Amino acid sequence: MNEILFLTSNKHKITEAQTILNKYNLKLVSFPGKGEEIQSDSLQEVARICAKRAYLRIKKPLFVEDSGLFIDALNGFPGAYSAFALDKIGCEGILRLLGQERLRGARFECAVAYADKNGTRIFTGAVLGSISTQIFEGEGFGYDPIFIPEGHKQTFSKNFEVKEKISHRSIALEKLAKFLTEKKE
Amino acid sequence: MNEILFLTSNKHKITEAQTILNKYNLKLVSFPGKGEEIQSDSLQEVARICAKRAYLRIKKPLFVEDSGLFIDALNGFPGAYSAFALDKIGCEGILRLLGQERLRGARFECAVAYADKNGTRIFTGAVLGSISTQIFEGEGFGYDPIFIPEGHKQTFSKNFEVKEKISHRSIALEKLAKFLTEKKE
Numbered sequence: 001m002n003e004i005l006f007l008t009s010n011k012h013k014i015t016e017a018q019t020i021l022n023k024y025n026l027k028l029v030s031f032p033g034k035g036e037e038i039q040s041d042s043l044q045e046v047a048r049i050c051a052k053r054a055y056l057r058i059k060k061p062l063f064v065e066d067s068g069l070f071i072d073a074l075n076g077f078p079g080a081y082s083a084f085a086l087d088k089i090g091c092e093g094i095l096r097l098l099g100q101e102r103l104r105g106a107r108f109e110c111a112v113a114y115a116d117k118n119g120t121r122i123f124t125g126a127v128l129g130s131i132s133t134q135i136f137e138g139e140g141f142g143y144d145p146i147f148i149p150e151g152h153k154q155t156f157s158k159n160f161e162v163k164e165k166i167s168h169r170s171i172a173l174e175k176l177a178k179f180l181t182e183k184k185e
Numbered sequence: 186m187n188e189i190l191f192l193t194s195n196k197h198k199i200t201e202a203q204t205i206l207n208k209y210n211l212k213l214v215s216f217p218g219k220g221e222e223i224q225s226d227s228l229q230e231v232a233r234i235c236a237k238r239a240y241l242r243i244k245k246p247l248f249v250e251d252s253g254l255f256i257d258a259l260n261g262f263p264g265a266y267s268a269f270a271l272d273k274i275g276c277e278g279i280l281r282l283l284g285q286e287r288l289r290g291a292r293f294e295c296a297v298a299y300a301d302k303n304g305t306r307i308f309t310g311a312v313l314g315s316i317s318t319q320i321f322e323g324e325g326f327g328y329d330p331i332f333i334p335e336g337h338k339q340t341f342s343k344n345f346e347v348k349e350k351i352s353h354r355s356i357a358l359e360k361l362a363k364f365l366t367e368k369k370e
Contacts, residue, residue, distance in 0.1 A: 039222040039231075039269075046224075077273035081266050084224075088262035089282060097278055 004114075004180065005031040005062035007054055012141040013065060017173055019164065024177040035064055041080050043068050043111040044122050051113035052120045061116040063176060067169060069143045071131060072105040073098060082143065091135050091146045104131040108147060110168035112176050121179065125171025139163075189299075189365065190216040190247035192239055197326040198250060202358055204349065209362040220249055226265050228253050228296040229307050236298035237305045246301040248361060252354060254328045256316060257290040258283060267328065276320050276331045289316040293332060295353035297361050308364065310356025324348075 006017055006028055014030045021028045035054040037046050047066040054062055068082040074097055078085035085093070098104060105128070112123045129149040136145050138157030145157040149166060156163040164170060191202055191213050199215045206213045220239040222231050232251040239247055253267040259282055263270035270278070283289060290313070297308045314334040321330050323342030330342040334351060341348040349355060 037224040039224050039266075041269075074278070075273045077270070077278075079269075079273070081224075081269055084226075084266055085262070088260045088264070093259070093262075093282055096282055096284065097274060099281065 003027050003029045003060075005029050005058065005060055007031045007033070007035050007050075007062055007064045009034055010141075013169070016164070016167075016169055017065075020170060020173040021177050024181050026177055026180055031058070031062065037066070041076075043080055043109055044113075044124065046080060047111040047113035048120055048122055051115040055115035055120070061114070063112055063114040065110060065112045065169065065172070067108065067110040067142075069094075069147065070107050070109060071098070073101045073103055086142055091143060094131065094143070094146060095133070095135065098131060104133075105129075106131050106147065108143075108168040110172040112169075112172040114176055114179070123172045123175035123179065125168040125173075125175070127166055127168045127171070188212050188214045188245075190214050190243065190245055192216045192218070192220050192235075192247055192249045194219055195326075198354070201349070201352075201354055202250075205355060205358040206362050209366050211362055211365055216243070216247065222251070226261075228265055228294055229298075229309065231265060232296040232298035233305055233307055236300040240300035240305070246299070248297055248299040250295060250297045250354065250357070252293065252295040252327075254279075254332065255292050255294060256283070258286045258288055271327055276328060279316065279328070279331060280318070280320065283316060289318075290314075291316050291332065293328075293353040295357040297354075297357040299361055299364070306364065308357045308360035310353040310358075310360070312351055312353045312356070 009032050018028050035050040037050050040046050043066045047064050051064045068079045070076045070079050108127045110125045114121050127149050129147050132146045132148050132155055136155045136158050139160040140157045145155055147156050152162060194217050203213050220235040222235050225231050228251045232249050236249045253264045255261045255264050293312050295310045299306050312334050314332050317331045317333050317340055321340045321343050324345040325342045330340055332341050337347060
């Protein structure tokens, strides 16, 4: 079983990735620290360049992941800078920015970039939903306490089984896992 | 008179820099487009790496500038991502995040990175102040309509002469101009 490095320091992301890759008999090794990320509105560009440069340095098959929450009424904010905004203003800041706004549509996006000697490949995932009017603490991390996926009534934080199945990150990681499995056969 | 390239697409910044460098008999040439910026909480790091990489590409003396508004009550948000936040949520979003907060202290910071064949140098500037409770349209750009410098009653947008003298960017650019002038003598 070949090892694949996952460049991240986020324990939640490691757990989520392990759950999925293990199903495909792929061995994930977390590589602490994150690669250098450029400033860009495009998650795909951030992930692609990050993975490419990390591979040139580490020279082992690896992937990086970049996710963002894009809120319609905030012109896509916090988007590619979701981690930064979460750290500074939190879910509470997002609710304050939205105020009494009725159109609360949003989407979570994820870009996984995999790099090996053959180059870099991108796998994406997205999930549509809306922003709740209050914070629901529970499982998960990040903006899970305020994101309600379409067709459901509870936030990701209150419905973690659903998150594991339909989240932006799960979708992108499933694509990566399938690609790696098919490649080996 | 040697030419110095300023990598930016921001017309306001070009005008501000020209006003200062011309006083020192330095000729500014704006270089459209911006260099690649990394994601970092540190303006100095963003500017330094951007200038260094741009110099390797362009091979002419150049500088880049990165500024940010750091608001105490928002844990330093929007900080190094001020341009992005302005584009997405605007001054209005900042006021909404602060709400009725009474402690409205903030600072503007600027890092100018100059690169030539001898390497990269950083010049910084900062100005303390506070965030107004409403938006005052006027001159300037960015967060000028909501930033009141310490010791003054009006925002930068309503007091542009003061801005030219004491702003974070003016201070950093004055340092750059002095460095370049002394170097030539």
